[in-house]
Amino acid sequence: MQNYANHSRYYPLHHYVVTPLTLILLSWSFWNLAEAFAAGGDWLHGLYLSLGALVLFLLPIMSRIYALKNQNRIIRLEMRLRYFQLSGKPFLHLERKLTMKQLIALRFAGSKELIPLIDRAIQENLSPREIKKSIKDWQGDYMRV
Template sequence: MQNYKNHTRYFPLHHFLITPLTLIIMAWSLVNLFTLWETKEISQALYNILIAFVLLLLPVLARIYALKTQDRIIRLEMRQRYFELTGTSFLKMEKKLRMSQIIALRFAGDEELIPLMEKAVKDKLKSNEIKKSIQNWQEDRRRV
């Protein structure tokens, strides 16, 4: 059963292989640059830094793109749920909530979603506070 304590998800290939390897390549390139700073091989070291920087950006950008897409899907999901539960548009409530709050609220069960949403707006709850107050946690094992 998913809950606040175990809802964080790691993708091993991204978090434990690709990102650490790109950080190692970047660090190695920086060490190489400082080692060769006053030699004729400085241009090769600068070239290696450039390549390492591009390699470092690739997993970061891939993660950002995936999370932005997921955020859009979450917003659509919440619009649909809110309409199904209240029969009204989510737009008015959506303008009062930060995206992090909307993301946190998606874990709430239908019976507690609206009251918790109103409390989040009224008390300006942070996403972690919202997640911690959820009683009927709705699992989501497909997150990026």
């Protein structure tokens, strides 16, 4: 069961394999480029390899950023729908007073505590951590990126 203590997610293949390996490849290629340049060798070949390693390093990071931005848009829509279902009012006027991180934290709140917690988050400018710790009826999200 998901709760505040265990809601962070790591994708092992991304976090512990692909990203570290591409970082090692990038570091090694820059080191080889520096060695070739210092020795007066074929530094253009080293530059070519370094640029390729840089692209390979950026690919998993960029794909993660794209997925997270899409997920954030979905969370915003989800919060608009939930707020409207619970209150019968549009969420836009309150949404503008909250940061995206606050919205993400609020989505874990159960229906009974969501609206009071939104009001409290705005009035007290609660941090995402404070919002999450205030939640009593935690609604887990098992489909996050």
